[in-house]
Amino acid sequence: MKRSLLFAGLIALLVGCQAEDIPAIRLSDAALTFKGAENSPVVIKVYTSAPEPWEATAEASWVSITDVTSTSFAICVKDNESEEARVADVCIRAGKAENRVSVRQMGKDHTFARYRSYPNCEAVVMSPSGKYVGMYDYDWDENDNTVQYAIIIDVATDKKTVLGPYPRELYTFISVCCISDEGDLIIATENKGNYRFTLNEEIMEIVPPAGFTKRPEISQVAVDGTMVGWSGKGGVSYPFKWVNGEAIELPKPELNYRNGPIGDVQARGISADGRIIYGTTWDNFDFGMIYWDENGDVHYVGEDVRYCRTVDRPKGDGTSVKYNLCDGLWCTSTNTCVSPNGKYIAGTFRRESMDEQGGIGEVNCPAFFNTETQKTVLFEELFDGCGVSATSDGLGFATDSSLGPTGGYVVDIEQGIVLGNTLDWIYANYGIRLQAGYILYMPDTKDRFLGAMMMTDGPALMGVNWYVGPER
Numbered sequence: 001m002k003r004s005l006l007f008a009g010l011i012a013l014l015v016g017c018q019a020e021d022i023p024a025i026r027l028s029d030a031a032l033t034f035k036g037a038e039n040s041p042v043v044i045k046v047y048t049s050a051p052e053p054w055e056a057t058a059e060a061s062w063v064s065i066t067d068v069t070s071t072s073f074a075i076c077v078k079d080n081e082s083e084e085a086r087v088a089d090v091c092i093r094a095g096k097a098e099n100r101v102s103v104r105q106m107g108k109d110h111t112f113a114r115y116r117s118y119p120n121c122e123a124v125v126m127s128p129s130g131k132y133v134g135m136y137d138y139d140w141d142e143n144d145n146t147v148q149y150a151i152i153i154d155v156a157t158d159k160k161t162v163l164g165p166y167p168r169e170l171y172t173f174i175s176v177c178c179i180s181d182e183g184d185l186i187i188a189t190e191n192k193g194n195y196r197f198t199l200n201e202e203i204m205e206i207v208p209p210a211g212f213t214k215r216p217e218i219s220q221v222a223v224d225g226t227m228v229g230w231s232g233k234g235g236v237s238y239p240f241k242w243v244n245g246e247a248i249e250l251p252k253p254e255l256n257y258r259n260g261p262i263g264d265v266q267a268r269g270i271s272a273d274g275r276i277i278y279g280t281t282w283d284n285f286d287f288g289m290i291y292w293d294e295n296g297d298v299h300y301v302g303e304d305v306r307y308c309r310t311v312d313r314p315k316g317d318g319t320s321v322k323y324n325l326c327d328g329l330w331c332t333s334t335n336t337c338v339s340p341n342g343k344y345i346a347g348t349f350r351r352e353s354m355d356e357q358g359g360i361g362e363v364n365c366p367a368f369f370n371t372e373t374q375k376t377v378l379f380e381e382l383f384d385g386c387g388v389s390a391t392s393d394g395l396g397f398a399t400d401s402s403l404g405p406t407g408g409y410v411v412d413i414e415q416g417i418v419l420g421n422t423l424d425w426i427y428a429n430y431g432i433r434l435q436a437g438y439i440l441y442m443p444d445t446k447d448r449f450l451g452a453m454m455m456t457d458g459p460a461l462m463g464v465n466w467y468v469g470p471e472r
Contacts, residue, residue, distance in 0.1 A: 023048065023052075023095055023096060024050070026099070027099055032075060032104065037079040039077055043067070044072060046092060047071075052095035055093055059089045062078045062080070063077055077105050083110075085105065085107055089103065104431070113448070113469065116468070120137055121136065124450065124465035127179045128272035130443035130445060130449070131155060132181065134178075136148055139165070148168060148171060149162050149166070150163040150187060150197040152199060155470075171195065175187070177335075178218060184221075188218075208231050217229045219269060222273065225244070227241065229267055237266050238265065241267065241270070252298065253281065253290055253300065257286040257328065258283075258286060258324040265280070267279040269334070269335040269337055270338070273341055275294050276338055278337060279292075289301040291338075302328060302347065302349065304374060304376050305367070310324050311324075326352060328349070329348065329376070331347045331386075337389060339392045344390035344391075345368070346387035347367050348366065349378050350362050363384075368396045377416050379396075379411055382400070384401055394412065395410060395419075397410060406436055406454055407422060430468060437453035448469045
């Protein structure tokens with residue numbers, strides 16, 4: 001045993017000596033992004049174990065090195081007269097050691113987007129055209145009573161309107177539902193249903209439709225103010241849209257996800273232009289995805305890939321029961337799955353199988369349905385991912401997991417190709433480097449968007465929304 005330990009220590013010592021003999025250069029930054037014009041120098045700190053002095057060399061004429069000290073240097077760039085972005089490297093060498101800084105400069109008319117996050121508020125919603133975002137927060141008054149605030153922010157100007165305080169006993173906020181392009185923020189309360197909070201500090205309750213007893217749940221709103229959601233009676237949910245304040249019941253499919261009797265159905269989202277509404281059947285874990293077309297007729301999303309078949313499912317006692325295995329699209333409570341023009345609906349395709357003992361297995365992947373061609377594009381290479389949103393011109397956004405996603409992907413729906421992971425795509429197109437997250441919604445302007453990420457809060461893992469807005 002002693003010989004083994006001595007030998008191991010000798011090897012570790014030799015390895016350690018060899019590692020020390022290999023010079024290395026570490027830098028304070030690996031990549032920089034500059035505006036098209038009027039940039040200030042950026043200082044890079046250099047840490048090196050090489051015995052030789054280091055030297056920084058710019059590999060493009062529009063990049064220069066200034067203010068060199070023994071431990072740092074500055075990178076400057078000339079104004080970019082082109083509308084196209086450009087990229088170059090700065091190489092730092094010291095003997096055999098080498099490292100690089102990637103320098104990216106945007107075009108002359110490019111404006112940098114602004115990243116905003118409010119972790120204390122957790123959930124954030126964006127209006128159909130991206131004009132406003134809304135959220136709520138809470139605090140304590142002088143008597144240590146909990147008070148809450150509705151918050152509405154103009155995305156372009158960062159102007160924040162704080163409404164309240166509202167005593168928790170009066171309105172117990174539990175989630176933000178949606179926000180209109182007029183700045184009307186709808187918040188779900190635990191004790192009093194859904195309420196609309198306006199910029200001029202009006203508060204309006206969303207009342208049940210005639211003949212219904214359950215307080216309505218509002219999920220999304222279109223540019224013209226049409227809202228969608230659901231209400232209930234007799235313990236069953238019914239889908240609705242509200243046009244100019246009038247509640248209009250939407251038809252249900254004849255059968256549920258497994259071709260059985262239909263039960264709960266909830267409208268989840270509406271396209272910004274108001275053409276297409278989508279929703280879910282709600283039967284245990286069968287969140288079958290449905291949509292209502294421009295004529296108001298209801299269909300299952302992705303009928304071209306939907307496949308149900310009846311099997312004999314073992315019960316474990318030597319008998320069996322008839323059971324419908326179904327492949328098809330599903331989603332849960334996400335209210336951003338339809339593109340602003342209603343052309344694309346993002347969802348998750350689930351393919352089911354049954355083993356010899358009757359256990360049901362499933363494989364999920366992102367899917368995007370074209371409401372005009374009635375065709376579905378599957379991205380099976382993104383195993384266990386979910387489609388969460390799409391743009392009007394056919395970009396699709398997906399998460400990397402159907403449970404607790406940490407990142408995502410961007411896809412070209414019509415070409416059926418994966419363009420890359422979300423973070424690289426955001427950096428390449430907006431110059432913002434994020435550590436985690438995925439895109440939830442992007443209006444047609446594309447100069448702003450809503451995202452989400454998972455964050456740790458002590459031992460707990462929580463989802464936090466963030467957004468990107470245009471430069472002021």
